[in-house]
Amino acid sequence: MAIPKVAIVGIGHSKYGKRGKVIEEDIEGEKDTYPAVTLRELAHESYFPALEHAGITNKEIESSVIGIAAEAFAGQGAGAALVADEVGIIGKPTMRVETACATGSTAIRTAWAQIASGQFDVVAAIGVETMTWLSSAYATELMSVAGDHRWEYIYGISFPTFYSLYAARKMAVDGLTREQLSSVPVKSHHYGYYNKNAQLRRQITIDDASESIPIAMPLRLYDCCLISDGAATVIMANEEKAKEMSSEPLWITGIGTSSDTFRVTDRPNLTNIEGNKRAGDMAYKQSGRTAKDIDVAYVHDCFSIAEIMAYEDLGFCERGKGGEWSAERGAYIDGPGIPTNVDGGLKSKGHPLGATGIGQVVDAYKQLFGTVEKPRQVPNAEIALTHNVGQHGQFVNVFILEK
């Protein structure tokens, strides 16, 4: 069941990081806080390199899809209109998409559908988020209100808490250990250290992770990903245009997607995320590939436990064995499994919500064409998988990408 041929022909990626805030006094002498970079600067940083990489100008772009997860972070309503205008895609259709932390990959999926349907030939997917000018507690609040107010939020369940519920259950049922959890961020930081686009380039040890401050036990600080500013862009085209404009198109051969229940208590189990499996199976089926064919993977590691569940749900290892697989270096380049998040993942590279899913695809492109920093280059990689999750499985996109 092959899908219409759509390719990535241009990539752009800002550095992810804490771009900071500025505090200014207003006319009454009250102090106001503003983001130091806005959607405007961030969009520029990823869009123009992508356009240049594709070797085209705005004239060839027929439509744009903009991923911004939370307008409250940016303080800008109708952000698509701003971003499209800012980068100069004017007089062409644009739209904002939002699926929480999977917003970026949903922008790609929407652009893909516009091309696959035959409506447009060349479309830009741009993901942008500015987050770090807010306090971590307020940012967590903004994300927490995406849970069910009536049945979850009033009990103080934030996103770290949702994932801690999975971790405690998986420890009891599958025998997941503290050390196995810690092996995930140790690996992410190991590779993120080499990634010039990463936010937190620092190697850590198992003890650093296992003894870091508690956030929502059993999860500790190093189990949790970063809050980031950043942007990423891909330019996408149909087969004819892709071959015309690029000598190195990256083909999307699988574009799986699914969802899961809104409330955590409605899930059939809390040791895996069934939405991950459904999206993964769809992408594998479309591409005719299985986990064995994947040379390099990018999975949504918003929390260490999320990465471990993704290993299992996407078939990198058996269900219940994700912790062991991780501790046995299954996700290392020189390990026995599938190199995973060798860009540093959300943990070390960062997680600017709307950009994250696009940033995964940008790095996958660079991996497959052999242009990442040497210590994190997977040799002879031909096929990549990206996996991007919104909330805790309410939105899932899995892509298979091939040279």
Place this chain on the structure above:
Amino acid sequence: MSEREMGFVVELSSDVKNKQRMTAEFKKFIAGLEEGKFLATKCASCGKKFMPPRFTCPCGGKDLEWFEVNPEGTLYTWSIVHFAPDGIAKQVNVPYPLGVIELEDGLKLAAHLKGLTTKPKVGMKVKVVPQELDNGNMAYFIKPA
């Protein structure tokens, strides 16, 4: 029918409250709590049970019947929250423990854990208990059985 809100120590902001305005069916759930009962719904077409109650069934059924759930069960999973979102941190002292209780037929409910004398442990016997708060709201807690 009850005019009360449901909540824990956390008061919802007026903005959020407005978005979550109570339906007549939901008031019935709270009225149940006032009588010390946990009410769930069951689809008359496919027989599926829902806790928290749903008022339409994904199977297409619109005829859902109320029934009372046995409040005793086991601890399905737990968390101890040390870092709370802003809106909650202003109202609750951290750390606070919370859990998910598994009731009959795999029905599950999330709530704060109270009265534990040991560390929470998956599988321990617990029950869910309704309680009126000082602010007059109705809430429920998971406590050792």
